[in-house]
Amino acid sequence: MNSLIDKYNIPGPRYTSYPTVPYWDEHSFSPELWKQSVIRTFRESNADEGISIYIHLPFCEALCTFCACHKRITKQHSVEIPYLESVLKEWQLYLRMFGEKPKLKELHLGGGTPTFFSPQNLKALLEGIFETVEIAEDQEFSFEGHPNNTTREHLETLYGLGFRRVSFGVQDYDPKVQKAINRIQTFEKVKEVTEWAKEIGYRGISHDLVFGLPHQTWEAMENTIRKTMELKPDRLAFYSYAHVPWVKGVGQRGFDENDLPSGEEKRRLYEDGKKLLEELGYIEVGMDHFSLEHDDLYQSLIRKKLHRNFMGYTSSKTQLMVGLGMSAISDSWYAFAQNVKTVEEYQKMVEEGDIPVVKGHILNEEDLTVRRHILNLMCQLETTFDVHHSFPELQNAFEMLKEMEKDELVEINGTHIQITEKGRAFTRNVAMVFDLRMMRNKPETRIFSMTI
Template sequence: MNTSLINKYNIPGPRYTSYPTVPFWDEAAFTADLWQQSVIRSFNESNDAEGISIYIHLPFCEQLCTFCACHKRITKQHSVETPYLESVLKEWKLYLQLFGKKPKIKELHLGGGTPTFFSPENLKILLEGIFAHAEIAENPEFSFEGHPNNTTKAHLQTLYDLGFRRCSFGVQDYDPQVQKAINRIQPFENVERVTNWAREIGYKSVSHDLVFGLPFHNWEKMEYTIRKTLELKPDRLAFYSYAHVPWIKGVGQRGFDENDLPSGEEKRKLYENGKKLLEELGYIEVGMDHFALEHDDLYQSMISGDIHRNFMGYSSSKTQLMVGLGMSAISDSWYAFAQNEKTVEAYQKRVEEGVIPVFRGHILNQEDLLVRQHILNLMCRLETSWDATTDFPELQHALESLKEMEADGLVVLSKNSIKITEQGRAFTRNVAMTFDLRMMRNKPETRIFSMTI
């Protein structure tokens, strides 16, 4: 990777799990009534044909990992499980009232926090409560995130019996110095144990999450982690860039000195070397930050063109409506976004009042919808095209910006399309930013995003 390109394009930028991105939502124009109208519209348009997705945010963790930027609550008191799950099921009933008929669940994902903080028995109660008033679509995609230190065989078996066939485990890194810095002490043996259990039980896709750019990272440590990971040959891998955003997450990301972090150039080398090693070992890069073996659904969806990206990340199938349940969860009706209250107490209070607990959101206008599709195309397929119906006001300005990227070998432009090159894949976020009208028109005065490299 050309060092000058890294220096040139290593700027703050969104990860584009949505457009508009959260900092550029028009919260003043958002109301709960408009949100509910958009949910009803989307449900009526899409439920029969494709079903809906559900994301359930389970926020509790027993300890703080200092690299984490997720919304979580640190506690060792497992008495919080039942009241929280009761609130989630009450929120689900509020959405069922909006739908007016049984939803068809195509995708369901348990994220956090640490979903496996909850006992298998409580997870069963939660999921049976969700399924009791719904239909399960054909070939559903049910997945969960597990912590290798506390995921038991009972967790895996219980969720498998409820229809889950995908699981992901947060590995991050195996080096002792790095683990200590991020407060994530996790022996390889724990990851090996849960991975083997999942395969014995019958999970069709086991994923491991790795993070590069962590404190004290160098290639020797990263290579060790990748080679240890490959001993277990997970079906897919997330290979994330560490997002250092202490101005957002405060003390949670200050468990180490910023001088301990690798530079932009060093970090990019970790990615480039890691990508090369993964590809040598049979993994194929899918979209951005993800790798999969050829048999995995994520790779197959890339080949078929069905790959999708939303607040849950990359998915091998798409639904128009995604309902987020739980504290801080974000929902997407395609026509609008909405986020739930960000503390457990505020979330539970609103639910007890019989109110869908959203506190902010964004209603997409026609221009937003056009730009959203272009950015989604770039993030999923590394290309997009336009005609008279998919043009937008600043397109020519975007193309002028892209000419410089074309000269740098990052994209190929034609009259009505753009394609990201293999070298440009590492700069996908930068390419997408040239289409981001909301950010162009309202440039942030302070830093709000992590670096793109």
């Protein structure tokens, strides 16, 4: 396995979309085309599957120096109400496009730090949305909680509004690592909020762990995993730290790059961490994600219903995902759109009655074909190509896969590709073989994190 990681550990996308954001064709995109795409998808799918909403809540009281999310650092909570009022105004712009009441199937609060906002203000936001929608019977509502500022009132308020899933960012329990990434939180605090969530009735509790952080050792990582097992969350995300300090404003210069684990050390964190998680009863569901057997994420994998979008892996799917808030990304299946990336510009555009998108991509027929196959590989670990709906580079892609077949990462049977158990760690690499946008326009500078 070591030699395979050396061979395939290259920069590559995480494939929460295809095309990936750096390869969006912004020249052929316009807000008007985006609106047309939203209306088309809403009419096609609302009655059946409903829609998803992602709400980006960007404020954090302190900067975590490992984080690459779009955020605003402030301790001034006076920003809460004006921002949430803007989100509700943006939502009204989408409601006018729909022309009828949407059926809400999925809702996720991300950030930033959603629990920066008070329970009362979150309740006002959500009730403002809920009074305009029909809530699906099988709805999935989730939010991201910071253990240090998630109160029992947060958990109780959101549970009362239909939330059953919560994800707590843990990262690592080692004090030296926590100091380097400016994320100081004790095991006792994580235990407290996790136990509150269980007592209240949440059935989808997740912890996020990150490997490859500065000063991280296997001994510390093992301790973090074993402590996590004491709390037995339903699912886990075991992410590779994406070191992308060249991306403007991500704050990843808060430590010396020499403090990061070497390639060999990071390899051990990944391999031994994954092995330990599996020994402790967690099943690898998708790239970076593990769950216990009873969890919906695993059950959706078994039923071949697993889906991946900008929110990560989900156990259900909608064609239309509306992203609300500064920097939020929306997906109509036929198009992507991203909102402006500053709070001030976002609020100004919404106040003026404009959909606050700054860029996007309209998918052509080839994009849609490739997207479907990459999604199959990311979620089902297999896909089958129809030779009548292929693309000129398909033969070349299969030639590239032959090397992976020799390394026992994939099995090829005609036009069917199956990622093997051994190949799971290299799912991103397999998907990259079919990334036509990237193959035709190879980046001159590094724009992605390493695949492992």
